[in-house]
Amino acid sequence: MVLIFLVLSLFAYIITGDKGIEERFSNAVGLPGEPESGDNGIFGFTLEGNHLSYVIILALILVAAALIR
Amino acid sequence: MAHIHLPDGAFSIQWIITWWIIAIIILGLCLYWLKKVKKIDNKKITLAAMLTAASFAIFQVNIPLFGGVHMNLTPLIGILAGPAIGGIIVLIVNIFLAAIGHGGWGMIGANLLVNMTEVTVAYGIYKALGKINLDTFSKAGIGTITGLLFGNITMILIILISGIQGVNQDIPNTLYGLSLLAAVNMGVAIIEAFLTGYVVSYIKRVRPDMLAEVPLLAATAK
Numbered sequence: 001m002v003l004i005f006l007v008l009s010l011f012a013y014i015i016t017g018d019k020g021i022e023e024r025f026s027n028a029v030g031l032p033g034e035p036e037s038g039d040n041g042i043f044g045f046t047l048e049g050n051h052l053s054y055v056i057i058l059a060l061i062l063v064a065a066a067l068i069r
Numbered sequence: 070m071a072h073i074h075l076p077d078g079a080f081s082i083q084w085i086i087t088w089w090i091i092a093i094i095i096l097g098l099c100l101y102w103l104k105k106v107k108k109i110d111n112k113k114i115t116l117a118a119m120l121t122a123a124s125f126a127i128f129q130v131n132i133p134l135f136g137g138v139h140m141n142l143t144p145l146i147g148i149l150a151g152p153a154i155g156g157i158i159v160l161i162v163n164i165f166l167a168a169i170g171h172g173g174w175g176m177i178g179a180n181l182l183v184n185m186t187e188v189t190v191a192y193g194i195y196k197a198l199g200k201i202n203l204d205t206f207s208k209a210g211i212g213t214i215t216g217l218l219f220g221n222i223t224m225i226l227i228i229l230i231s232g233i234q235g236v237n238q239d240i241p242n243t244l245y246g247l248s249l250l251a252a253v254n255m256g257v258a259i260i261e262a263f264l265t266g267y268v269v270s271y272i273k274r275v276r277p278d279m280l281a282e283v284p285l286l287a288a289t290a291k
Contacts, residue, residue, distance in 0.1 A: 001214065002259055009256025012249040013135045020137040024253065025074040028246030029228060030238030044133025049169035054129050057165050061125060065118030068111060 071183050071220035071254060072128075072141065073228065077173030084231035089178030092160075095185060099156035107153065116279065117154050120146050124162045129171060138257045143184050143220065144191030144213035145265045149272070149279065155188035156181075179227045186223040191216030195269075205273045210266035217258035221251035 016024055026032065041047070047054055080088075103109045124142045131137045141162075146155045163181055167174045195212035203211075225247045229240060238246075272279050 002262075005214070005255045005259055008252045009135070009254075009259075012252030013256070016249050016253065018136045021131070021139065022074050024136065024250055028250045029075070029079075029233045029243055030236040030246070031075075031079070031233065041131070041133075046131040046133075046137075048129050048131055048139070049166075049171045053169040057169065058122060058126055061118065061122040061165075065115060065122055068118055069115045 071187065071217065071224040071251070072139075072172060073176050073180050073183065073224055074172060075176060075228075075233070077175045079173070079233050080175060080179070080231045081234055082175075085175040085178065087178075088182060088227065088231075092178040092181040092185075095182070096156055096160060099153040102153040103157075107151075109154065113150070113154060117150055117158055120150055121158050121161050124158065125165050128162060128166060129169070132257070134260075135253050135256060138254070140257065140261045140264070141184065141187075142261070142265070143187035144209075144216040144261065145268060147188035147190075147192035147216060148195045148209055148212060148265070148269055152185070152189040152192050155192070156185055159184035159188060179231070182227065183220050183224045187216040187220035189216075190219040191265075205270040206266040209269035210262040213262040213265040214255075214258050217261065218255065221254050225251060 016027070019027065120142070124146060128139060128141045131139055143155070143159060146158050150158060160177075160181055163172070163177045163184065166172055167177055172180055191212040193212075194215045195208050198208040198211060225244065228247060229244060233243070269280070
């Protein structure tokens with residue numbers, strides 16, 4: 001099952017081309033997709049959305065989890 | 070994994086309201102379950118908070134694979150917390166995601182249904198496989214792949230039913246495009262399955278009580 005999914009996934013990737021997730025989604029439904037650009041992140045790993053908001057919300061959830069504990 | 074990455078305005082207002090209403094009904098059932106059937110204690114609330122943080126944290130990380138994908142840990146949420154608490158967790162995560170621009174506000178209802186499918190199917194498969202002599206890693210891995218597969222199917226169905234405003238593409242082409250997208254997603258589902266399998270089997274080894282906390286729904290029903 002793992003191999004089947006991996007092969008299908010690779011085929012789908014080759015057909016759709018090297019695109020970011022938002023662009024791939026827009027193209028799939030027929031919306032004009034803009035190429036995703038920006039920073040290369042750390043080893044290619046990047047953060048989506050607003051970075052500051054991400055850090056603030058994540059910190060708040062972790063603080064809430066610690067307080068509940 | 071499966072997540073409708075469309076901006077507000079892609080779905081008509083009727084469909085946004087429809088998906089929201091269905092999501093609210095399911096959430097209502099989750100809350101009713103937690104209030105009347107399966108009482109929630111502080112331990113479970115802490116677990117839910119940690120799973121919310123983990124899911125939110127990983128949801129935003131774009132992995133440099135197949136051009137950029139992300140995981141969301143919904144199967145892990147289902148296996149560890151169960152569908153009722155899982156429903157509340159994915160609601161909170163989706164609200165936070167919309168707040169930072171990952172998916173539109175109007176898409177929360179539809180995305181909640183997609184994520185609830187992943188949570189519930191992963192939980193159901195994991196529990197169902199409990200009757201078979203399989204190791205925890207395999208049970209969690211199979212549950213994850215199946216959950217994410219059904220999540221992708223739900224995502225495709227919601228988009229096909231709703232239609233996209235201002236787009237002239239016919240349904241077969243949209244189905245073809247979304248099927249390719251789902252196929253790419255399933256490649257990442259394999260990675261998520263390994264991750265979930267490892268985490269669940271580790272928890273089973275060091276904190277088996279955490280997994281024992283989630284009994285079969287039928288077994289706890291009054």
